[in-house]
Amino acid sequence: MSVQDTQNLITEMMQRLEEDENFITEESGEARKRFFESGTEILTTTDKIVKSYIRVPRDSREIERIPAYRVQHNNIAGFYKGGIRFSEVVNEEEVENLAILMTLKNALHDLPYGGAKGGVVVHPNHYSDRELNMIAKKYVQRFSPDLGPTHDIPAPDMGTNAQTMDWMVGEYKTINPGENYMGAFTGKSVDNGGAKGRREATGRGVYHSYKWLVHEWAKSVTNENNVADGVYRKQWRTLRELVEKEENGEPITVAVQGFGNVGSVAAEMAYKCKDLTHRITAVSDHQVTLRNLQGLDIPTLIEYQLKHRELPAKQELLNELGVEAEILGRDALVTQEVDVMIFAAIEDQIVGSNKDKVSAKVMVEGANAPIDQEADRYLHEQGKVVIPDILANAGGVMVSYIEWKQDRITELYSEEEVLGDMLKHMEQSCEKVFVSYFTEGLSSIRNTCYMHSLKRLFKLLYRHGKLF
Numbered sequence: 001m002s003v004q005d006t007q008n009l010i011t012e013m014m015q016r017l018e019e020d021e022n023f024i025t026e027e028s029g030e031a032r033k034r035f036f037e038s039g040t041e042i043l044t045t046t047d048k049i050v051k052s053y054i055r056v057p058r059d060s061r062e063i064e065r066i067p068a069y070r071v072q073h074n075n076i077a078g079f080y081k082g083g084i085r086f087s088e089v090v091n092e093e094e095v096e097n098l099a100i101l102m103t104l105k106n107a108l109h110d111l112p113y114g115g116a117k118g119g120v121v122v123h124p125n126h127y128s129d130r131e132l133n134m135i136a137k138k139y140v141q142r143f144s145p146d147l148g149p150t151h152d153i154p155a156p157d158m159g160t161n162a163q164t165m166d167w168m169v170g171e172y173k174t175i176n177p178g179e180n181y182m183g184a185f186t187g188k189s190v191d192n193g194g195a196k197g198r199r200e201a202t203g204r205g206v207y208h209s210y211k212w213l214v215h216e217w218a219k220s221v222t223n224e225n226n227v228a229d230g231v232y233r234k235q236w237r238t239l240r241e242l243v244e245k246e247e248n249g250e251p252i253t254v255a256v257q258g259f260g261n262v263g264s265v266a267a268e269m270a271y272k273c274k275d276l277t278h279r280i281t282a283v284s285d286h287q288v289t290l291r292n293l294q295g296l297d298i299p300t301l302i303e304y305q306l307k308h309r310e311l312p313a314k315q316e317l318l319n320e321l322g323v324e325a326e327i328l329g330r331d332a333l334v335t336q337e338v339d340v341m342i343f344a345a346i347e348d349q350i351v352g353s354n355k356d357k358v359s360a361k362v363m364v365e366g367a368n369a370p371i372d373q374e375a376d377r378y379l380h381e382q383g384k385v386v387i388p389d390i391l392a393n394a395g396g397v398m399v400s401y402i403e404w405k406q407d408r409i410t411e412l413y414s415e416e417e418v419l420g421d422m423l424k425h426m427e428q429s430c431e432k433v434f435v436s437y438f439t440e441g442l443s444s445i446r447n448t449c450y451m452h453s454l455k456r457l458f459k460l461l462y463r464h465g466k467l468f
Ligand SMILES: NC(=O)c1ccc[n+]([C@@H]2O[C@H](COP(=O)([O-])OP(=O)(O)OC[C@H]3O[C@@H](n4cnc5c(N)ncnc54)[C@H](O)[C@@H]3O)[C@@H](O)[C@H]2O)c1
Pocket: 156, 157, 158, 159, 160, 202, 257, 258, 259, 260, 261, 262, 263, 284, 285, 286, 287, 310, 330, 344, 345, 346, 347, 366, 367, 368, 393, 394, 396, 397
């Protein structure tokens, strides 16, 4: 999804909110019109975009000049917050779009944060640890004036991890002596003030959003008259098919795109789940798709991925590991015939040109914006269910919030407390979105999420006296 697409959707939802006479009843007529116009203007534009260059001496002694970004979209709901991505395809527009999605995501889940995002144009697998350490530190040197525990708080994203955050917080401390440096970054290692369970949090939350919808909601709603008429009932039947598979002892088939922090954990959750039986028939990463229609050995693949940061991409490696799988091209994953597809890699994987080749019935957006607007509309009309990114992948920022609180009171929460809190929070958000979507018949699950977020953001803008 492009910045323009996201802005258009915000504008469309703001128009609907304006038409809702029960929302902000104090204002009417011209004043109400002007307030909504200025609210839309604020929420569709970005507060700050900083681009800088990082110079890194490579191990080969060559000096490389690498573009890096920090984008702060909006902070009406709290301090700017959002991950830093290391990826060779990062660009300014992508980072800006991701920052807008962070504002919407934090508002949807009632977190006290606004939205930001960072990016560095590097493929982390092509750099040594010494080089990555230098890139992380130089990022902080460049962007430090715009960061801080009560201003803008980064976290890991694609291509970065707890080690990256540890390096960054170390540099932040050096640059800002005497400041509360611990809360300046989240997603740190547990030894360095990180929350227990942070690495797994996003993947677990992604899986939980899907499980809640099938196992809690669809299983309990047995009569279609409890669902709004139209496409909602088609989608309800899609979900009921999965419930019936479970009840008949048939496994639900799953494919997972991306096998890093988010994808490998979501795959593990599906593989181990006791309430729903899954068969994971395909997983992919930046190099390959591995497929086994009888089900892949997920624990062995995770063990390999944790060591090598990629899936085994050669037959000899699979033989050594004792993993049975066909090796297919990377992009073969999205057309696999499965019930459920979990996206946990990059943007724009299902777009106008391949939207009709997707056979999955339920799609979960662990990644940000993997389905573009045209494909999203098409899949919706087909009665397929897309669980949107800003709902599904918030487990990480929920746990980041716990980490940030823990760093301020200098006490540690246990892993049970952290993950228990996150899962409860995710269930509340799922209930809020899914129940209002399926009973009130809002235009799509994504639009329902946007509507909840924008209500919160607009109310805050109104209360802060920012609308004219
Ligand atoms: N880590 C978090 O807490 C978090 C939170 C919210 C959203 N996300 C989003 O989830 C996605 C994955 O993040 P992550 O932290 O797991 O990153 P990661 O770097 O740990 O893993 C990314 C995975 O995607 C694979 N990949 C890259 N390009 C691919 C392609 N073209 N096709 C198939 N696979 C490809 C990589 O090989 C890797 O397996 C990103 O979109 C990120 O923005 C992450």
